[in-house]
Amino acid sequence: MNKVITGLVALAVLALGYVTIKSVLNPVQFDAKQAEREAILQKQLKKIASYEEAYQSIHGRFATAEELADFLANGRLFYIRAEGEVTEAMREQGLTEAEAARRGMIKRDTVWVSAKDSLLKDGTDATKLFDVLTTGNKIKIDTAYIQQEIGKDTVNISTVQATIPFEFYLSDLDAQRLEQKKDALKKKANSFPGLRLGSLTEVRLTGNWE
Known part of the structure; x- marks a missing residue:
């Protein structure tokens, strides 16, 4: 009988030890996996930000997902090819860069290139x-x-936001730890349970991890 009790006690101790170790390891493993996945996604979001900036430089506004995909596949970018500089002597003559270029004293040519070749190298x-x-x-x-006042005018300014909820990339991990993460963020103002880049109410293209 004593041997049975001793055996049961030993099993209980082992079970308790296992539960204790698991309770410590689970959050650590969860956080490590989260950091690993978010590092990949953050780089991806920053790429999207750079592509959005390129689109905006051409179209004057930010793109939807469909518009951005089409721009990268079929769109074009331009850059100015410059030869020569406006000298002090030209300035003394009252010449602007545009006037100097018009007279052939310097060259300023607009060169169009494929967005795909330029951005996806x-x-x-x-x-x-x-x-x-x-x-x-x-x-x-x-x-x-969003509307912003510039001088006496009110102008519409384009904004963009990219989001990835926790559930999109952490749902296969410990559910309890995931809920703890979400609950902690609920206590913070303007927080988002996941990764967010940009804003719909501000002109910015930074991420909530920066």
Whole structure:
């Protein structure tokens, strides 16, 4: 009988030890996986930000996901090819850069290039740009306009926001730890349970991890 009791006690101690170790390891493992996945997604979001800036430089506004994908596949960018500089002597003659170029004293040519060739030289696959790892989920892109006063005028300013909720890339991990993460963020003003880049109410393209 004593041997049975001793055996049961030993099993209970082992079970308690296992539960204790698991309770310590689970959050650590969760956080490590979260950091690993978010590092990949953050780079992806920053790429999207740079592509949005390129689109905005041409169209004067930010793009939806569909517009950005089409721009990367079929759009064009331009740059100014410059030969020669406006000298002090030219300035003394009252010549601006535009006038000097018109007279052929310097050259300023607009050169158009493929957005794909210019922006995707690093091998980025535009067809997978909005994929959230291999989960089947997609990064959500929202656009809007806000009004700003410039001098005496009120103008509409384009804004963009990209979001990836925790559930899109952490749902296969410990559910309790995930809820703890979300609950902690609910206590913070203007927080988002996941990764967010940009804003619909401000003109910025930074991420909530920066």
